[in-house]
Amino acid sequence: MILEIAQITVKSGMEELFEAGVTQAVPLFRRAKGCVSMELTRSIEIPSRYRLLVGWETLENHTIDFRNSEDFQSWRGLVSHCFDGAPQVEHARQNLKGF
């Protein structure tokens, strides 16, 4: 399993709009090939900073299948006007599941 960690800074005053956009986008991720989980977290120290955490079966399910899909365009259409700069996207593997 691959964890996509997308760090997204949202423009001041657009937090509610952004959160509503992510909620609307849930079905896009749910039907994306290889997408196994999706959650949104919000930083306590820097409240304009969100992290979208998306689980994928393979790296390519995100970087090729999803990014080249129409649903990716729909996803960006729902939220990108709220972005303050480009999201910082990284992928990670689970190394240890303690508990």
Next chain:
Amino acid sequence: MILEIAQITVKSGMEELFEAGVTQAVPLFRRAKGCVSMELTRSIEIPSRYRLLVGWETLENHTIDFRNSEDFQSWRGLVSHCFDGAPQVEHARQNLKGF
């Protein structure tokens, strides 16, 4: 639930030692007050970058209870010699659980 996100850069060549230290530290987190989960991820794009993701019932369970405990000293004793610079620690709340 609060998610602690500790981004840790590990010195080159010390990755295995660091991972072994985190494995040894699992019982310290398991018995920490309010600690509900713990996992370690490793970045694909930047393999020296790990993220320790720890779930806490409250922010203070981490910032006060754990950080002032002897187990925190033990935890740091197990892994801090592998750190390349200070960890970047942040806390987040789950905003939306899509699926």
